[in-house]
Amino acid sequence: MPNVLIYGEIKAGKIKKTAFELASEGRKLADAMGGELAAVLMGPQAEQFAPDLARYGADVVYVLQAPELESYNSEYYAQALAHVVKEKGPEVVLVSHSMQGKDLAPRTAAKLGTAVVADCISFELDGTKLIGKRPMYAGKCFAKWSCTSSPQIASARPNVLETVENPKAGTVEKIDFAPDTSRPTYRTKELNLDTSGKVDLTEAEIIVSGGRGMGGDDYSLLEEMASIFGPTATVGASRAAVDAGWRPHSDQVGQTGKTVTPNLYVACGISGSIQHLAGMGSSKVIVAINKDPEAPIFTKADYGIVGDLFKVVPEFNKELKALLAE
Amino acid sequence: MKSLVCLKQVPDTETQIKVNPQGTGIVTDGIKYVINPYDEFSVEEALRLKEKFKAGEVVILSIGPDRGTEAIRTALAMGADRGIHVNDAQLNEADPYVIAQALAAAASKVEYDIIFCGHRAIDDDFGEAGAMLAEMLNLPQVTLVTKVEVSDDKKSATLEREVEGGKEIVEVSLPCVITSQKGLNEPRYASLPGIMKAKKKPIDKKTAADLGINPEPKLVAQNFSMPPERQAGKKYEGLEPAEAAKTVVTALRAEAKVI
Numbered sequence: 001m002p003n004v005l006i007y008g009e010i011k012a013g014k015i016k017k018t019a020f021e022l023a024s025e026g027r028k029l030a031d032a033m034g035g036e037l038a039a040v041l042m043g044p045q046a047e048q049f050a051p052d053l054a055r056y057g058a059d060v061v062y063v064l065q066a067p068e069l070e071s072y073n074s075e076y077y078a079q080a081l082a083h084v085v086k087e088k089g090p091e092v093v094l095v096s097h098s099m100q101g102k103d104l105a106p107r108t109a110a111k112l113g114t115a116v117v118a119d120c121i122s123f124e125l126d127g128t129k130l131i132g133k134r135p136m137y138a139g140k141c142f143a144k145w146s147c148t149s150s151p152q153i154a155s156a157r158p159n160v161l162e163t164v165e166n167p168k169a170g171t172v173e174k175i176d177f178a179p180d181t182s183r184p185t186y187r188t189k190e191l192n193l194d195t196s197g198k199v200d201l202t203e204a205e206i207i208v209s210g211g212r213g214m215g216g217d218d219y220s221l222l223e224e225m226a227s228i229f230g231p232t233a234t235v236g237a238s239r240a241a242v243d244a245g246w247r248p249h250s251d252q253v254g255q256t257g258k259t260v261t262p263n264l265y266v267a268c269g270i271s272g273s274i275q276h277l278a279g280m281g282s283s284k285v286i287v288a289i290n291k292d293p294e295a296p297i298f299t300k301a302d303y304g305i306v307g308d309l310f311k312v313v314p315e316f317n318k319e320l321k322a323l324l325a326e
Numbered sequence: 327m328k329s330l331v332c333l334k335q336v337p338d339t340e341t342q343i344k345v346n347p348q349g350t351g352i353v354t355d356g357i358k359y360v361i362n363p364y365d366e367f368s369v370e371e372a373l374r375l376k377e378k379f380k381a382g383e384v385v386i387l388s389i390g391p392d393r394g395t396e397a398i399r400t401a402l403a404m405g406a407d408r409g410i411h412v413n414d415a416q417l418n419e420a421d422p423y424v425i426a427q428a429l430a431a432a433a434s435k436v437e438y439d440i441i442f443c444g445h446r447a448i449d450d451d452f453g454e455a456g457a458m459l460a461e462m463l464n465l466p467q468v469t470l471v472t473k474v475e476v477s478d479d480k481k482s483a484t485l486e487r488e489v490e491g492g493k494e495i496v497e498v499s500l501p502c503v504i505t506s507q508k509g510l511n512e513p514r515y516a517s518l519p520g521i522m523k524a525k526k527k528p529i530d531k532k533t534a535a536d537l538g539i540n541p542e543p544k545l546v547a548q549n550f551s552m553p554p555e556r557q558a559g560k561k562y563e564g565l566e567p568a569e570a571a572k573t574v575v576t577a578l579r580a581e582a583k584v585i
C-alpha cells in the first residue's frame with residue numbers, strides 16, 4: 001500500500017511540470033513516513049509519461065486508459081481518482097492547485113467524504129498527519145491546515161514546490177476502470193488553447209505586469225520584455241488595466257484575480273493597491289518601474305526605478321537582450 | 327428560469343488583515359463586509375437569466391452569522407426574489423465539506439435550473455464548495471465560467487470556462503452547478519426602489535437542525551501567521567533611464583540570480 005499518491009496532470013498531450021513538483025514533494029513525505037510513493041496518470045498518453053515520474057521518485061505508477069478518460073472531464077476523472085484512492089488506500093493524496101486540480105480535487109474529495117487542504121505552499125508531517133501551510137485572503141495571512149480523517153487530500157500551488165530528481169523504479173501498474181457514464185456530466189465542445197506557447201500566469205516563472213500607468217491597451221513594450229525573457233515569461237495586468245478594458249480578465253493579478261508566485265515580477269506603471277500587493281507579494285524578486293516615487297509598490301520591490309516607464313522599459317529591454325544574448 | 331445563488335459575505339478587499347495574538351484566526355474588529363465578488367457575478371447572471379426568460383425566481387442562499395443578512399438584502403436589492411439565511415455556530419465558520427453539506431440540504435428544498443456559486447470566496451480561498459455541492463446533489467459541475475447561454479427549452483446550456491492559456495466551451499444538461507469567474511458580467515448596483523423593495527422580501531432563517539444535518543469538521547486550522555514582512559530594496563531615483571535599466575538588469579543576474 002503506497003503511503004503517498006500524487007495525481008500527475010496531463011494537458012494537451014503533455015505532462016505538466018506540477019506533476020514533477022508533486023512527485024518530488026511526495027517522495028520526501030513518503031520517505032518520512034517510511035514508505036512508498038505512487039503516482040496516477042490518466043488518459044491515452046498515461047503510460048508514456050510513467051518514466052518521467054519514476055525520475056522524480058515514484059516507486060509505482062498507476063495508469064488508467066479507459067476511453068472515457070481520453071480527455072479531462074470532472075466527473076469521470078473524479079470517479080477514477082476516487083477509485084484508485086479506495087483501491088490502494090494511500091494515507092496522503094496530492095493534487096496540483098491548477099485549474100484542472102481546482103475542478104478535480106474537491107469533487108474527488110466529496111466522493112471520499114472529505115475536503116481538500118487547498119493551495120498549499122509547503123508541507124510538514126506530524127507523525128502521519130499532513131499539515132499544509134496555505135495563504136488566505138489572497139496572501140494577506142497564512143494558516144496551517146490539516147484533515148481530520150483519512151485519506152488526507154491536499155493541493156499544492158503550482159511553481160512553488162521544488163523539483164528534485166530521485167530515480168526510482170516507477171513500475172507501471174495498469175488499472176482497469178471504466179467510469180459510470182450514467183452520472184451526469186458536461187461534454188466538451190471546443191477547447192481553444194493559445195497555441196503561441198504563451199505560459200499561463202499561474203505557471204509563469206517571470207511575469208511582466210502593467211497597470212494604470214500604461215495609459216492604454218498598447219502592451220507591446222511589456223510583451224517584448226516577456227519575449228526576451230523567453231517561454232517561461234508572460235504578461236499580466238493590474239485590476240485598473242483590466243477594468244479599463246485594456247487587458248483580458250484572465251490576465252489580472254490580485255485578490256480578485258490570480259495570486260501568483262513567480263521568480264521575478266516586473267511591475268510597470270502599477271502603484272500597488274493592497275489587493276494587488278496581496279496577489280503578487282510572494283514573488284521571489286520584485287522590480288517596480290513607476291514615475292511616482294511614493295507609490296506603495298516601492299515598499300515591496302527589491303529593485304525600484306523611479307521614472308517614466310515609456311522611457312525606462314525600452315532601455316531595460318535593450319539591456320536585457322544584450323545580457324541574455326551573451 | 328429558476329436559479330439558486332450561493333453567496334458568502336467576506337471582508338472587503340481593502341481590508342488590512344491582522345492575525346490575533348493567539349494565532350487562532352484574524353482580528354475581526356472594524357472589518358467592513360461585502361458580498362464575495364465572485365458571488366456578485368452569480369447574482370447578476372441569475373438576474374439576467376430571469377429577465378431573459380421573463381419568468382422564474384432567483385433565490386439567495388447564504389451561510390453565516392447575523393451580519394450576513396446585510397449581504398442577502400443587498401442581493402435582494404439588486405433584484406433577487408427571496409433569501410435563505412443559514413445561521414448556526416456549527417456552520418458559520420465551517421470547512422468546505424460541511425458548507426457543501428449544508429448548502430446541499432438547503433438546496434434540496436428549492437426548485438432550480440441552475441445553482442450558481444462563486445469559484446472561490448476571497449476570505450478562506452478554498453474554492454471547493456461548488457464542486458462538492460454538485461457531487462452531493464449528483465449534478466454536473468462546470469467551474470470557472472465566463473459565459474452562460476441557456477437553450478430556449480431550459481434543458482441545457484452552453485458555457486464558456488477559463489482553462490490555463492485558453493477557453494473551453496462545454497455543453498451541459500440542466501440542472502447543473504456553475505461556478506462564476508471574473509469576466510462573466512458586470513454586476514449592477516442596487517437601485518433606490520430596489521433597496522426599498524428588498525426590505526419587504528422574505529428571508530427564511532435556518533439552523534443545522536432545521537436542515538437535518540449533524541456536521542463533522544473535515545479540516546482544522548492552526549497557527550495563523552502574517553506573511554514575512556517584505557523589505558523595500560534598492561530604489562533608483564534621478565538616474566537616466568538607460569543607466570537605471572542597466573543597473574537593475576545587471577543586478578537581476580549578478581545579485582538576485584533570477585535571470
